[in-house]
Amino acid sequence: MSGIQIIDHKCIGCGACVEVCPYDAIDLEDKLASINDKCTICGACIESCPFDAIILSKETFGAAKIEDYSGICVYAEHREGVMSSVVKEIIGVSRKLKEALDKPIYAILLGDKVKPLAEELLEYGVDEVWMREDPGLGDFAEDVLAEVLADVLREMKPEIFLGGGTIMGRSLLPRVAVKLKTGLTADCTELNIDDETKLLRQTRPAFGGNIMATILTKMHRPQMATVRHKVMKEAEKVADPTGKIINLDHINVPEPQIEVLEFVKEETETVNLAEADFIVSAGRGIQDPKNIGLVAKLAKAVDGALGASRAVVDAGWIPYSHQVGQTGKTVNPTIYIACGISGAIQHLAGMKSSDIIIAINRDQDAPIFDVADYGIVGDLFEVIPEMLKQIGE
Numbered sequence: 001m002s003g004i005q006i007i008d009h010k011c012i013g014c015g016a017c018v019e020v021c022p023y024d025a026i027d028l029e030d031k032l033a034s035i036n037d038k039c040t041i042c043g044a045c046i047e048s049c050p051f052d053a054i055i056l057s058k059e060t061f062g063a064a065k066i067e068d069y070s071g072i073c074v075y076a077e078h079r080e081g082v083m084s085s086v087v088k089e090i091i092g093v094s095r096k097l098k099e100a101l102d103k104p105i106y107a108i109l110l111g112d113k114v115k116p117l118a119e120e121l122l123e124y125g126v127d128e129v130w131m132r133e134d135p136g137l138g139d140f141a142e143d144v145l146a147e148v149l150a151d152v153l154r155e156m157k158p159e160i161f162l163g164g165g166t167i168m169g170r171s172l173l174p175r176v177a178v179k180l181k182t183g184l185t186a187d188c189t190e191l192n193i194d195d196e197t198k199l200l201r202q203t204r205p206a207f208g209g210n211i212m213a214t215i216l217t218k219m220h221r222p223q224m225a226t227v228r229h230k231v232m233k234e235a236e237k238v239a240d241p242t243g244k245i246i247n248l249d250h251i252n253v254p255e256p257q258i259e260v261l262e263f264v265k266e267e268t269e270t271v272n273l274a275e276a277d278f279i280v281s282a283g284r285g286i287q288d289p290k291n292i293g294l295v296a297k298l299a300k301a302v303d304g305a306l307g308a309s310r311a312v313v314d315a316g317w318i319p320y321s322h323q324v325g326q327t328g329k330t331v332n333p334t335i336y337i338a339c340g341i342s343g344a345i346q347h348l349a350g351m352k353s354s355d356i357i358i359a360i361n362r363d364q365d366a367p368i369f370d371v372a373d374y375g376i377v378g379d380l381f382e383v384i385p386e387m388l389k390q391i392g393e
């Protein structure tokens with residue numbers, strides 16, 4: 001049943017809510033509004049009613065109330081004993097949120113023998129680390145992690161829960177959001193607190209990066225978001241860490257429904273695009289998969305990483321882990337060389353904050369030249385060998 005209800009005796013059938021509903025979920029008959037099953041409980045209609053005839057029924061939150069939730073919580077993603085660098089970025093932005101809200105920063109740390117990571121989190125200014133250690137949390141068993149995360153959040157009730165927009169975060173946090181029946185804004189590039197309502201303003205590119213959308217989670221808790229890697233500044237260590245570790249040993253770790261048979265590391269994954277200082281990327285202009293080698297050679301010559309546009313990834317010429325852009329990785333190297341890339345807005349979204357952009361394209365009107373610091377108009381099959389020759393010399 002929908003959590004949105006119409007109070008019949010207050011409704012005069014003015015139709016204002018029908019206009020506002022983006023899902024065509026309000027019917028108007030005999031001067032009385034009613035909610036149909038297309039309702040997503042987005043809440044847009046509530047404020048539109050001048051007669052306070054629309055309410056959100058309490059069952060939506062179960063026994064908990066919004067006021068029961070407090071503080072900012074970070075998911076401490078890690079792999080093979082190393083904290084993901086996005087966690088420090090999330091702590092960095094959480095420290096700004098903390099100033100605006102005057103509430104503590106918590107971190108949830110799940111895994112097997114992860115105490116050293118808990119101590120590392122405290123060094124970055126986390127007030128409390130909620131830790132659950134168990135061998136069953138050692139492998140990346142998404143179903144188990146999602147269940148345990150949801151249980152911790154139900155019990156500890158932070159008002160904000162943030163994770164990395166990484167491969168793991170993108171897969172795990174939506175599962176948690178569904179379990180908690182709350183919203184999730186994926187891949188945020190900016191987070192701040194609304195002065196008036198104290199709600200989390202979750203900003204991310206929308207409509208192919210043409211506009212920035214700011215999303216509020218008004219009626220559900222926690223307010224959940226994933227943070228795009230490499231966009232926010234990493235937190236610095238604090239001089240005098242005062243936080244503490246709370247063991248949550250009573251939280252049940254269920255049996256996994258997914259069996260991880262083997263973890264096969266993609267060979268090219270060793271090239272960490274997000275951390276690279278020098279990136280050379282291939283676009284559809286390379287014309288044939290065999291020509292990836294030429295671009296890779298240039299990347300190697302400058303000791304850089306090999307990136308690619310989505311066109312090249314979609315064609316199956318190179319694995320997804322190399323993709324730069326809105327649906328790939330966000331990078332900000334010192335130097336980015338785009339070889340045969342047109343400069344679509346979705347590609348630019350992932351690389352335009354590079355310090356120096358060099359573009360090689362035979363079309364002088366290609367949009368990549370609008371963001372390039374140095375543009376080489378020419379055939380990449382002539383330009384790259386010449387560059388290699390000069391680098392060699």
Ligand SMILES: Cc1cc2nc3c(=O)[nH]c(=O)nc-3n(C[C@H](O)[C@H](O)[C@H](O)COP(=O)(O)OP(=O)(O)OC[C@H]3O[C@@H](n4cnc5c(N)ncnc54)[C@H](O)[C@@H]3O)c2cc1C
Nearest residue numbers: 283284285309310311325326327328340342346347362380
């Ligand atoms: C929702 C959505 C998400 C997307 N996410 C991404 C993303 O994350 N990353 C991404 O890259 N794209 C993304 N795209 C796709 C994007 O819109 C473009 O289609 C894509 O970036 C084009 O790739 P390209 O520049 O390699 O190919 P093209 O646009 O085909 O450009 C090829 C370029 O090579 C040049 N060229 C050809 N031959 C030569 C030569 N011999 N020498 C020099 N230059 C040459 C041409 O002049 C041309 O400019 C997304 C699209 C959508 C709708």
Ligand code: SF4
Nearest residue numbers: 021039040042043045
């Ligand atoms: S809550 Fe949203 S989807 Fe449901 S009726 Fe109101 S505006 Fe429409």
Ligand code: SF4
Nearest residue numbers: 011012014015017049
């Ligand atoms: S806006 Fe209020 S009064 Fe008007 S139709 Fe909707 S519920 Fe009824």
